[in-house]
Amino acid sequence: xxxxxxxxxxxxxxxxxxxxxxxxxxxxxxxxxxxxxxxxxxxxxxxxxxxxxxxxxxxxxxxxxxxxxxxxxxxxxxxxxxxxxxxxxxxxxxxxxxxxxxxxxxxxxxxxxxxxxxxxxxxxxxxxxxxxxxxxxxxxxxxxxxxxxxxxxxxxxxxxxxxxxxxxxxxxxxxxxxxxxxxxxxxxxxxxxxxxxxxxxxxxxxxxxxxxxxxxxxxxxxxxxxxxxxxxxxxxxxxxxxxxxxxxxxxxxxxxxxxxxxxxxxxxxxxxxxxxxxxxxxxxxxxxxxxxxxxxxxxxxxxxxxxxxxxxxxxxxxxxxxxxxxxxxxxxxxxxxxxxxxxxxxxxxxxxxxxxxxxxxxxxxxxxxxxxxxxxxxxxxxxxxxxxxxxxxxxxxxxxxxxxxxxxxxxxxxxxxxxxxxxxxxxxxxxxxxxxxxxxxxxxxxxxxxxxxxxxxxxxxxxxxxxxxxxxxxxxxxxxxxxxxxxxxxxxxxxxxxxxxxxxxxxxxxxx
Amino acid sequence: xxxxxxxxxxxxxxxxxxxxxxxxxxxxxxxxxxxxxxxxxxxxxxxxxxxxxxxxxxxxxxxxxxxxxxxxxxxxxxxxxxxxxxxxxxxxxxxxxxx
Numbered sequence: 001x002x003x004x005x006x007x008x009x010x011x012x013x014x015x016x017x018x019x020x021x022x023x024x025x026x027x028x029x030x031x032x033x034x035x036x037x038x039x040x041x042x043x044x045x046x047x048x049x050x051x052x053x054x055x056x057x058x059x060x061x062x063x064x065x066x067x068x069x070x071x072x073x074x075x076x077x078x079x080x081x082x083x084x085x086x087x088x089x090x091x092x093x094x095x096x097x098x099x100x101x102x103x104x105x106x107x108x109x110x111x112x113x114x115x116x117x118x119x120x121x122x123x124x125x126x127x128x129x130x131x132x133x134x135x136x137x138x139x140x141x142x143x144x145x146x147x148x149x150x151x152x153x154x155x156x157x158x159x160x161x162x163x164x165x166x167x168x169x170x171x172x173x174x175x176x177x178x179x180x181x182x183x184x185x186x187x188x189x190x191x192x193x194x195x196x197x198x199x200x201x202x203x204x205x206x207x208x209x210x211x212x213x214x215x216x217x218x219x220x221x222x223x224x225x226x227x228x229x230x231x232x233x234x235x236x237x238x239x240x241x242x243x244x245x246x247x248x249x250x251x252x253x254x255x256x257x258x259x260x261x262x263x264x265x266x267x268x269x270x271x272x273x274x275x276x277x278x279x280x281x282x283x284x285x286x287x288x289x290x291x292x293x294x295x296x297x298x299x300x301x302x303x304x305x306x307x308x309x310x311x312x313x314x315x316x317x318x319x320x321x322x323x324x325x326x327x328x329x330x331x332x333x334x335x336x337x338x339x340x341x342x343x344x345x346x347x348x349x350x351x352x353x354x355x356x357x358x359x360x361x362x363x364x365x366x367x368x369x370x371x372x373x374x375x376x377x378x379x380x381x382x383x384x385x386x387x388x389x390x391x392x393x394x395x396x397x398x399x400x401x402x403x404x405x406x407x408x409x410x411x412x413x414x415x416x417x418x419x420x421x422x423x424x425x426x427x428x429x430x431x432x433x434x435x436x437x438x439x440x441x442x443x444x445x446x447x448x449x450x451x452x453x454x455x456x457x458x459x460x461x462x463x464x465x466x467x468x469x470x471x472x473x474x475x476x477x478x479x480x481x482x483x484x485x486x487x488x489x490x491x492x493x494x495x496x497x498x499x500x501x502x503x504x505x506x507x508x509x510x511x512x
Numbered sequence: 513x514x515x516x517x518x519x520x521x522x523x524x525x526x527x528x529x530x531x532x533x534x535x536x537x538x539x540x541x542x543x544x545x546x547x548x549x550x551x552x553x554x555x556x557x558x559x560x561x562x563x564x565x566x567x568x569x570x571x572x573x574x575x576x577x578x579x580x581x582x583x584x585x586x587x588x589x590x591x592x593x594x595x596x597x598x599x600x601x602x603x604x605x606x607x608x609x610x611x
Binding site for chain 1: 522523524525529532533536556557560561563564567568569570571572573581582583584585586587588589590591594595597598
């Protein structure tokens with residue numbers, strides 16, 4: 001399928017690179033050349049190779065790889081570790097290398113004017129031979145080091161770009177940058193392919209590596225703006241995390257599901273909403289893991305599929321805890337309604353966790369998901385990366401018509417808010433706070449529904465107890481004030497009556 | 513010259529630069545080698561697979577295959593001194609100041 005390059009509407013070619021086509025509003029401009037620029041180690045070669053690999057795997061489009069830097073043998077080996085069998089594709093005439101890498105030990109002299117006509121002839125011949133629709137050139141910087149005359153190289157690359165356009169080939173060229181936030185590319189190569197520019201970054205932030213991709217411009221056609229995180233996975237290659245940009249049109253329903261606790265359902269006005277995310281925040285030991293356990297058990301009792309991601313406790317510990325509260329995780333897993341996934345947060349970067357979690361959710365197709373705790377995951381990321389993670393996970397869960405419960409740990413025992421909570425409280429639909437309350441020399445536990453989007457809910461801070469049958473929510477703390485701020489003050493019944501008189505009885509009014 | 517020279521000149525089509533390169537090379541060879549050389553001119557537009565085989569990027573490219581060592585000279589060969597150096601040929605007294 002060819003099209004007229006002079007046509008005003010620019011069509012997109014779906015690259016097939018995970019998540020990329022979403023941020024590119026469909027793909028790279030078809031029949032054009034796109035510059036992919038980045039510093040050393042920013043995964044430019046992976047992008048260039050994957051552009052061809054996905055073309056072959058997903059769209060049956062053949063590709064030519066022009067390498068100026070690494071010899072083809074290196075590329076075959078390196079990309080083999082990502083799961084792409086380039087040698088086989090070469091045998092099938094679906095992938096062809098044009099090897100323009102420097103040959104070691106060969107003396108080259110320059111004696112007069114020249115052009116890169118042979119390169120162009122080889123590229124054209126390779127494209128015709130296998131009927132290529134895609135082409136990658138990696139990297140432009142390397143060809144500038146092979147040829148002393150930069151002006152000649154620029155002019156010749158322009159010729160290559162126009163020849164590719166004439167042949168209807170969609171191309172990706174990679175270029176080097178010296179700084180993460182600076183010129184688009186060294187050698188001013190952007191001048192001739194500046195129609196479309198993509199920047200790859202590999203930034204060190206708070207001692208953590210963060211890879212991002214940004215579409216700087218697509219001439220004459222649209223794309224998502226800003227930096228999007230991405231990761232490189234074995235067997236997948238590059239996976240872009242498209243974040244909220246495309247996913248904010250979530251469904252929301254008024255279908256209620258049980259929290260797993262009758263009293264809590266009552267406090268929430270009849271249970272949680274199905275397509276909503278609930279955040280449970282509290283200090284260590286206040287009962288967050290218990291709430292997730294009951295949330296899971298409540299779902300299983302109704303025949304729902306439940307998925308628990310545990311990042312704080314081992315499997316054994318988790319199952320023992322559950323048993324202590326009268327919940328048999330073992331049996332539930334055996335029945336196939338529950339799946340418990342235990343991971344140490346430190347085993348992978350947050351992007352990798354996200355992709356792994358999405359995959360498990362897609363495979364298991366749960367009705368409800370719990371993550372215990374988000375705070376553990378926050379440890380392995382930057383604030384920004386963490387926020388993006390939560391946005392992405394939340395919208396993903398909501399899209400699947402799944403009810404979600406996240407927990408967050410507050411640093412102080414008595415009150416205050418957690419770091420996690422401050423970063424993500426606006427992203428969740430409901431928040432439940434668990435607090436320790438000191439009463440006459442005794443530690444008691446309190447619970448309140450702080451916010452519940454779109455529903456009436458109980459505004460009381462209620463006391464709850466934990467025994468071998470789980471959580472029991474009791475009466476409100478009527479004689480204490482200042483629990484949430486961590487400074488409980490005991491007041492007399494007379495004072496309570498006086499305060500109630502001031503505001504009238506608004507016990508059940510309002511919403512979150 | 514005891515050994516015979518084998519030279520391959522890769523060019524792109526019949527362009528003025530191609531013509532220049534061929535003329536320059538013939539002149540230099542006739543002056544320094546007489547008839548002791550074989551010259552093959554290869555047009556990469558007609559035989560791109562040969563360019564692929566030799567991994568040629570720039571045109572014109574002259575490859576001296578014999579005598580060893582193999583050497584590549586890129587350009588229209590207008591810089592006679594460089595060409596002579598590249599071919600390991602003696603430089604006429606009028607040509608340079610050293611060697």
